C-alpha cells in the first residue's frame with residue numbers, strides 16, 4: 001500500500017544506490033522549499049513538520065538569513081582562526097549577550113559543541129575544582145541524545161547508537177532522567193559536570209518533572225559542579241523561550257547550541273559560558289578549521305538578531321498552545337499521550353494502531369512531513385514561521401491518519 005503512494009520511486013532508489021545506509025529516510029525527494037513548505041521532484045508540496053530537527057526554526061530560506069549568506073559569499077567565506085575576520089566579533093558579542101554569558105566558543109556541528117563542553121568541563125575540573133589528574137567524571141541521563149562521536153556514543157543508552165563502537169570513553173555516569181535523588185547519589189567529589197537536555201528530543205520530547213531542572217541547578221551549585229545544558233535542539237525559540245531552561249527559571253553554567261544557530265543554511269554550533277569556565281582554554285588546546293568562519297558568523301549573527309526581537313519565541317509559545325490543544329483532542333482517538341512545550345510535541349500513537357514509521361508514511365501521503373523517534377512515537381517540530389491555519393491543517397491530517 002505504501003509502495004502505491006510513492007510518487008518518486010526512481011529518484012528514491014537512485015538516492016540509495018551509492019549511499020551508506022545509516023538513515024532510513026521517508027521516500028520523498030525534495031528539490032525546493034520556502035518557509036514551512038517543501039516541494040518534491042514531482043512538484044508535490046508538503047508541510048514540513050520536522051524542520052530539520054529544529055535546524056530550520058526560522059523556516060526554509062528565511063529572506064534575512066539568505067540575504068546575509070549571499071552578501072557574505074560575495075565578500076569572504078573562510079580565513080581559519082589563524083587570522084581574524086570582520087564578522088567574528090559581532091557574532092561572539094551578540095550571542096554571548098543573548099545567552100547572558102561572557103564568552104562564546106564557535107564550532108560547527110552539535111556533536112562538536114558537546115565534545116567542547118566535555119573538554120572544558122574536564123579542564124575546569126582539574127584546574128579550578130582541583131580534581132586529581134585523570135579522575136574527572138561527568139553525570140549524564142538515560143535516554144540522552146548528544147550526538148554521534150565515539151566519546152558521545154560511549155554514554156548513550158540507545159543500543160543502536162552504541163553497540164559495536166567500543167572501546168568506550170570512560171568518565172561518564174548514567175542516571176535516570178528526571179530523578180534528582182539518583183543524580184545526587186551519582187555526583188561525587190570528582191564530578192566536574194552534569195550534562196543534560198532540558199527536554200529530551202530524540203527520546204520523544206520528554207519533559208522532566210516540574211522542579212527537576214531547578215533541583216539540578218541547586219545541586220550543581222552546592223557540589224561545585226558545572227551544569228551543562230544541551231540546548232542544541234530545545235534552544236533558540238523552539239519551546240516558546242530562547243532556552244528551554246528559562247521556563248524553569250534556570251541558568252546553566254554552559255549552553256551547548258547548534259542546529260537553528262546556522263539558520264538552516266550552514267552548520268554552526270557554539271558553547272557559551274562565563275570567563276571562569278571557558279577561560280580555562282588557552283591557545284592550542286582546542287579548535288576547529290571551520291568553526292566561527294565568516295559565512296557561518298554572518299548567518300548566525302542574523303539568527304541571533306532574529307531571536308533578540310523575541311518574535312519567534314512569542315510565536316512558538318502562542319502557536320504551541322494551539323498545536324498542543326489540537327493534539328490533546330486526539331487523545332483517545334489514536335493518540336495515547338502528547339508531551340512537549342511550544343512548537344515541539346512528542347506523540348505516542350496507540351501501538352495497536354500503527355508504528356510511528358507507518359504514521360509518518362501516511363502523513364507524507366497526505367502532504368505532511370514528520371519523523372518517528374522510535375516505536376510508535378513521533379515528533380512534531382514545525383518551523384516557527386508556521387501559521388495557525390497550517391497547524392490546524394497538520395492536526396487534521398494526523399486525525400485522518402489515526403482514523404484510518
Ligand SMILES: *Cc1c(COP(=O)(O)O)cnc(C)c1O
Pocket residue numbers: 053108109110111112114145146147148197201202230231232233234258259
Ligand atoms: C542534534 C543534536 C546533537 C548533535 O548535533 P549534530 O549537529 O547532529 O552533531 C546534540 N544534542 C542534541 C540535543 C541534538 O538534538
